[in-house]
Amino acid sequence: MKGNEVIxxxxxxxxxxxxxxxxxxxxxxxxxxxxxRKPWEETGxxxxxxxxxxxxxxxxxxxxxxxxxxxxxxxxxxxxxxxEGITYLAGAELPCLVVDVVRGGPGLGTIQPAQSDYxxxxxxxxxxxxxxxxxxxxSVQEMNDFVDLGFELAFxxxxxxxxxxxxxxxxxxxKVELSPFKPRWTDEEIEKISGxxxxxxxxxxxxxxxxxxxxxxxxxxxFNRKLQAKYxxxxxxxxxxxxxxxxxxxxxxxxxxxxxxxCQKTVDLAREQGIKVGIFRPITLYPFPMEALAKWAxxxxxxxxxxxxxxxMVYDVRLAVNGKVKVxxxxxxxxxxxxxxxxxxxxxxxxxx
Amino acid sequence: xxxxxxxxxPEHLVYRKTPLLTDNxxxxxxxxxxxxxxxxxxxxxxxxDIQDKTIGVSPVGCSVLAYNYLDIDWAxxxxxxxxxxxxxxxxLHPEKYVFTYQGDGDLAxxxxxxxxxxxxxxENIVVIFINNAIYGMTGGQMAPTTLLGQVxxxxxxxxxxxxxxxxxxxxxxxAQLDGTCYVxxxxxxxxxxxxxxxxxIKKAFQNTRLQKGTxxxxxxxxxxxxWKMTPVDSNTWMRENMFPxxxxxxxxxx
Ligand SMILES: Cc1ncc(C[n+]2csc(CCOP(=O)(O)OP(=O)(O)O)c2C)c(N)n1
Ligand code: SF4
Ligand SMILES: [Mg+2]
Numbered sequence: 001m002k003g004n005e006v007i008x009x010x011x012x013x014x015x016x017x018x019x020x021x022x023x024x025x026x027x028x029x030x031x032x033x034x035x036x037r038k039p040w041e042e043t044g045x046x047x048x049x050x051x052x053x054x055x056x057x058x059x060x061x062x063x064x065x066x067x068x069x070x071x072x073x074x075x076x077x078x079x080x081x082x083x084e085g086i087t088y089l090a091g092a093e094l095p096c097l098v099v100d101v102v103r104g105g106p107g108l109g110t111i112q113p114a115q116s117d118y119x120x121x122x123x124x125x126x127x128x129x130x131x132x133x134x135x136x137x138x139s140v141q142e143m144n145d146f147v148d149l150g151f152e153l154a155f156x157x158x159x160x161x162x163x164x165x166x167x168x169x170x171x172x173x174x175k176v177e178l179s180p181f182k183p184r185w186t187d188e189e190i191e192k193i194s195g196x197x198x199x200x201x202x203x204x205x206x207x208x209x210x211x212x213x214x215x216x217x218x219x220x221x222x223f224n225r226k227l228q229a230k231y232x233x234x235x236x237x238x239x240x241x242x243x244x245x246x247x248x249x250x251x252x253x254x255x256x257x258x259x260x261x262x263c264q265k266t267v268d269l270a271r272e273q274g275i276k277v278g279i280f281r282p283i284t285l286y287p288f289p290m291e292a293l294a295k296w297a298x299x300x301x302x303x304x305x306x307x308x309x310x311x312x313m314v315y316d317v318r319l320a321v322n323g324k325v326k327v328x329x330x331x332x333x334x335x336x337x338x339x340x341x342x343x344x345x346x347x348x349x350x351x352x353x
Numbered sequence: 354x355x356x357x358x359x360x361x362x363p364e365h366l367v368y369r370k371t372p373l374l375t376d377n378x379x380x381x382x383x384x385x386x387x388x389x390x391x392x393x394x395x396x397x398x399x400x401x402d403i404q405d406k407t408i409g410v411s412p413v414g415c416s417v418l419a420y421n422y423l424d425i426d427w428a429x430x431x432x433x434x435x436x437x438x439x440x441x442x443x444x445l446h447p448e449k450y451v452f453t454y455q456g457d458g459d460l461a462x463x464x465x466x467x468x469x470x471x472x473x474x475x476e477n478i479v480v481i482f483i484n485n486a487i488y489g490m491t492g493g494q495m496a497p498t499t500l501l502g503q504v505x506x507x508x509x510x511x512x513x514x515x516x517x518x519x520x521x522x523x524x525x526x527x528a529q530l531d532g533t534c535y536v537x538x539x540x541x542x543x544x545x546x547x548x549x550x551x552x553x554i555k556k557a558f559q560n561t562r563l564q565k566g567t568x569x570x571x572x573x574x575x576x577x578x579x580w581k582m583t584p585v586d587s588n589t590w591m592r593e594n595m596f597p598x599x600x601x602x603x604x605x606x607x
Contacts, residue, residue, distance in 0.1 A: 062441025203405035211429035
């Protein structure tokens with residue numbers, strides 16, 4: 001199945017209550033698949049084509065206030081439009097899932113795959129001090145798995161989660177083991193999970209207000225400190241990464257998503273030439289695997305951040321190793337996908353090999 | 354003949370504040386229309402006995418804190434996005450009474466697309482639209498509904514159509530859309546007008562019960578602070594200038 005189709009199927013299977021979207025290449029298959037599947041007949045899941053990405057994310061906001069499992073998907077220009085809603089969701093501590101199938105920018109850019117929205121995804125994206133929980137799938141299988149995981153983390157921390165994919169993973173066809181069906185939450189389950197804040201009509205309790213407004217700066221500071229404490233907890237508990245051929249490595253390629261797939265071939269090519277290279281693949285981009293990566297700083301001669309961008313994650317890699325090892329970047333830009341051989345050349349010239 | 358104990362006997366009660374209104378002190382300026390309409394919404398919810406099934410969506414504007422004044426569940430929406438937020442709530446809670454409460458800047462300017470499409474889809478919601486021809490909250494700038502010649506903080510020489518365009522009758526526009534079932538324009542400047550406005554709000558909530566689509570109620574109101582007039586002068590100015598441009602009455606009722 002195609003990565004984008006799998007997102008739709010996984011949403012239905014994990015008991016998602018609602019999807020709100022607006023068409024944009026290269027992810028339109030998500031909503032198309034949902035409309036074709038008609039989950040409202042099967043599970044009662046709502047699927048609605050909104051008038052814009054701005055409306056779609058605000059529908060997600062509204063639906064999320066009800067304690068429901070809701071999501072949207074888009075690609076770079078659309079995700080830029082969603083930033084207003086995303087910061088409101090973070091500010092109101094609402095769980096939801098946002099899928100970003102990244103394409104090249106800036107502006108209208110290109111419809112080809114890119115990884116140039118790392119900053120936007122991991123550093124907040126909209127205004128204010130906040131973070132999304134960002135998962136980076138490197139396969140169609142992970143497109144499936146991260147839908148459920150994204151919702152799980154979003155509800156655990158009452159924070160929006162994002163799947164940061166790209167046009168390669170979204171359009172790629174691979175074998176996938178779909179998750180088993182989970183029913184949608186019942187009213188009783190929602191009451192148990194989100195009963196303290198969800199909007200379900202006031203009865204025998206104080207009225208619930210979902211808002212991100214706080215006029216008193218000291219009140220806002222207090223709230224922001226609470227958010228920060230939550231992020232520290234996420235950083236302590238939710239880091240995920242993968243190490244490939246690292247044990248004997250002299251050099252590490254740091255890559256996520258489709259770049260990590262490309263780098264696997266680069267590793268083979270390098271090892272054929274006797275250069276011991278491994279891959280460190282961050283799976284959560286926020287929280288970024290700072291400590292896990294720092295451990296390699298004294299053990300390898302260099303790190304190359306491989307991203308289809310002008311170099312964004314490379315800043316986090318440098319922060320992680322804090323000057324203890326040389327960190328360079330390699331990547332094609334604007335929708336060009338680097339070939340494994342190009343990455344190898346880039347790697348060799350970066351470290352004078 | 355009658356003493357205070359006699360007058361205040363329960364059987365002599367002629368008026369009481371609806372319990373739907375909280376005891377929080379309202380931040381609205383004296384004379385502002387927002388407070389009156391809050392009360393009407395509260396009374397309607399009480400009379401229809403739907404407190405446990407009603408969810409309000411507050412805007413960005415002076416009424417952003419409406420959630421502190423009505424004792425129901427509330428979501429606060431981004432500027433202009435209340436109809437999208439209400440769509441999300443209503444689609445996931447089709448059995449609930451969902452309404453938005455929005456100002457003219459919120460609804461007719463930044464939120465034009467969201468209100469158009471919610472009405473076009475016929476979302477089963479109520480929209481209460483307070484048209485005071487100005488941006489009250491931000492200090493009295495021009496709104497899409499500001500009248501020609503009207504002085505605001507951003508039209509200090511009066512609204513000039515060459516520079517600022519024309520006032521917008523968004524309510525008439527929305528009445529054109531197939532998804533709206535009830536579109537009306539009311540005011541709250543006299544006891545009679547208040548009663549009519551309340552009936553309109555009640556009818557709108559009843560339409561939600563009947564799953565009829567979007568009910569849209571414009572309230573032509575005053576912003577004495579923004580207009581820089583006394584409450585009494587504001588009412589006179591509104592009758593003389595706003596009512597001719599924004600005539601009261603039902604525009605659509607099906
Ligand atoms: C995105 C965004 N832009 C601008 C503002 C500033 N702002 C707050 S309220 C408002 C206008 C409100 O006017 P209106 O909707 O007419 O409500 P009123 O205060 O008159 O009731 C504006 C422009 C904001 N909060 N958010
Ligand atoms: S500024 Fe205008 S709209 Fe706002 S509370 Fe005062 S009178 Fe009402
Ligand atoms: Mg106004």
